[in-house]
Amino acid sequence: MLLACLADAVGLPPPTVDEPAAPVRWSVVEEKARAHGVLLYLTAAPAEVRIPHGLLMRAQQERLHATQRNLFLAAELVRLTAAFGAAAVDARAFKGPVAGVRLYGDLSRRPSGDLDLMVPEHQWMHAAEVLAAAGYESGSIHPNSLQGSFWHPAKHLPVDLHWGLPPKRFGFDTRALFAGQETVSLLGQAIPTFTQSDTLLIAAINAIKVVHDVSLRGLLDVAACLGRLQAPDWRAARRRARQLGCERFLLVAAHACWKLFGDRFDTRILRDCRSHRAISRAGDEVVWQIVDRCNPAPQMYVLASERSYHRSLSSRRVQGARLLRRAVVPTESDTSCLRLPRSLEFLYLVLRPVRLSLKYGTRALRRSNGPRRDKSQAGDWPTGQG
Numbered sequence: 001m002l003l004a005c006l007a008d009a010v011g012l013p014p015p016t017v018d019e020p021a022a023p024v025r026w027s028v029v030e031e032k033a034r035a036h037g038v039l040l041y042l043t044a045a046p047a048e049v050r051i052p053h054g055l056l057m058r059a060q061q062e063r064l065h066a067t068q069r070n071l072f073l074a075a076e077l078v079r080l081t082a083a084f085g086a087a088a089v090d091a092r093a094f095k096g097p098v099a100g101v102r103l104y105g106d107l108s109r110r111p112s113g114d115l116d117l118m119v120p121e122h123q124w125m126h127a128a129e130v131l132a133a134a135g136y137e138s139g140s141i142h143p144n145s146l147q148g149s150f151w152h153p154a155k156h157l158p159v160d161l162h163w164g165l166p167p168k169r170f171g172f173d174t175r176a177l178f179a180g181q182e183t184v185s186l187l188g189q190a191i192p193t194f195t196q197s198d199t200l201l202i203a204a205i206n207a208i209k210v211v212h213d214v215s216l217r218g219l220l221d222v223a224a225c226l227g228r229l230q231a232p233d234w235r236a237a238r239r240r241a242r243q244l245g246c247e248r249f250l251l252v253a254a255h256a257c258w259k260l261f262g263d264r265f266d267t268r269i270l271r272d273c274r275s276h277r278a279i280s281r282a283g284d285e286v287v288w289q290i291v292d293r294c295n296p297a298p299q300m301y302v303l304a305s306e307r308s309y310h311r312s313l314s315s316r317r318v319q320g321a322r323l324l325r326r327a328v329v330p331t332e333s334d335t336s337c338l339r340l341p342r343s344l345e346f347l348y349l350v351l352r353p354v355r356l357s358l359k360y361g362t363r364a365l366r367r368s369n370g371p372r373r374d375k376s377q378a379g380d381w382p383t384g385q386g
Contacts, residue, residue, distance in 0.1 A: 001024055001029055001049070002029050002032055002033060002038075002216075003260055003261065004045070004046065004049060005029075005041060005042050005044070005045035005046075005049055005051075006038060006041050006044075006216065006220060007046075007261060007264070012223065012227050012261055012264045026051070026052050026055055029055075030055055030058070031294060032293065032294065033059075035215075035293045035294050036215045036216035036217050036290075036293055037111060037215060037216075037217040038215075038216050038217050038220065039058070039059050039062045040059055040062040040063040040066050040108075040109075040111060041059075041109075041220075042055065042056065042059035043056070043059045043060050043063050044109070062111075063108050063109075064108075066108055066109075066110070066111040066112070067107060067108035069111070069112060069113075070096075070097045070100055070107040070108070070110075070111075070112050071107060072157075073096055073097050073112055073114075073115055073157070074097040074107060074186050074187050075187060076115065076152075076155065076157060077093055077096070077097060077098070077115055077186065077191060078186060078187055078189045078191070079134070080115070080117070080130075080131070080134060080159075081093070081189065081191055081192070083130050083133070083134050084117075084119075084127065084130055087126065087127075087129075087130045089119055089123050089126055089127045089130060090119060090120055090123060090178060090192075091117050091118070091119050091127060091192065092117065092118050092119075092177075092178070092181070092192050092193050092194055093115070093116070093117055093184075093191050093192065093193050094116055094117075094118060094193055094194060094199070094202055095112070095116040095202075095206070096112040096114065096115050096116055097112055097186060098184050098186065098191055098193050099112075099199075099203075099221060100112065101184055101185070101186060102184050102193070102199065103199075103203075103221055103224040103225065104224060110221075111217070113158070114157070114158040114159060114160060115157070115158075115159045115160070116159075116160050116162065117159065117160070117161050117162065118161075118162040118163070118164075118174075118177070119161065119162070119163060120163070120175070120178055121163040121164065121174070121175075124148070124161065124163040127161055128148065128150075128161060131150050131159065131161065134152075135152050135153075135154065135155075136150040136151060136152050136159060137150065137151050137152070137153060138150055139151055143168065144166065144167065144168045144169075145166040145167070145168070146162055146163055146164035146165065146166050146168055146174075147160050147161060147162040147163070147164075147166070148160075148161050149161075165177075165202065165205055165244075165246075166205075166209065167209055169310070170245065170246070170313070170314060171245060172205070172244050172245050172246055173243065173244050173245055174244075176243055176244055177194055177198055177244070180194070180195040180198065181193075181194070181195070182194065182195050182196070196225075196228075196233070197233070197236055197237045197240045198240065198244075199225060200222070200225040200226070200229070200237055200250070201237065201240065201241055201244060201246055201249070201250060203218070203221040203222045203225055203253075204222050204246070204249045204250045204252075204253035204254075205246055205249045206218055206221075207219050207221065207222050207253050208249060208252055208253050208256065208286050208313070209249070209313075211285065211286070211289055211300075211306055211309045212289060212298040212306075214256075214286050214289045214290060214293075215290070215293060216260075216290060219253065219256055219257055219260065219286075219290070222253045222254070222256075222257055223257045223260075223261055226254060226257060226265050226266075226269060227264065227265065229265070229266060229269065230266055231266055231268040234266060234268050234269050234272075235268070237250065238250065238272070248278075248279065248282075248312065248313045248314065249313055251272060251273045251276070251279045251283075252273075252279055252282045252283045252286060252312070252313060253283075253286075254269055254272070254273040254283075255273040255274065255279055255280060255282075255283025255284075255286075256283045256286040256287050256290070258270055258273060258274075258283075259283060259284070259287045260287060260290065278312045279312070281302050281303060281312065282302075282303065282309060282312035282313065284301075284302045285300065285301060285302040285303050285309060288301035288302060289301075331352075335348065337355070338351060
């Protein structure tokens, strides 16, 4: 029922809503909507969905608060854009009110809590100085998230200043994002942002980068982008994703959107996101996490662990670089098993591969000589369908 209410919000053809066999538990619908941050989208539900008056009023109140907040954020973004332009800083706004206007056509149709800006890495310190001159105080720096947090004490407004796309472990080619630029009209001012394809890729990365924190709110942004794509645009988006190193993020997010919203996208998108078993399994895991959002003890359903999920999202280039680094770069365990003087530390580069070969070679021999498991008695993986 909640998905039926959300389809119109992203411009997708609304599903056929049949009369439910049992009464709708609207308290559960509201709980799920609040957990996913999509309560305000209930105001765009199809006419045949009879939402209780009290719940509809709360959703309208949520939309009013989102409109007021986004207008406040938009005015501040216009001010900061002028400041960055005067300082010759190439700052791009994404998410926040820019996404509301670009993806939904209305500031009231997407909730936002802060402003997100991205600058080239070499301009980050200069951009931080511009924010300081605009009245912002520097907060914490998050190297793994490739961003720094800033706070305006008088306006009670947070700003995240990014120099890359997190998570850092995936090594996205952020510099390529600044090769193209488009603008969004916000309060009559042109706000620099990323291209349509890059907006889709950023939305996909943000939606599924943390497996236990996926939500309908993030995937709605992806669905809103996909709903506007035709086959040529999709092919261009895939080429761009390969260039940035996030193609699997795009395919997994598209697979999850297909599972949640059905066959409402271009057939080429549906065929590509179902073409690889690892992509399908990761997408099924995302769907299960969406369903289980309110569970206080999150768990994995389709994949064995978070590590398996991250491996499903990694490109072959990133996986190869990690394996090479793990095979060659010495660790603390290498230095502890054999102490070498500083002049001979280069020998650790030889010791590391030898030690790994002995370690995993011994394990392989033990497994080959041990009892074999009867595959007929092994349990099946959950399919993740439904």
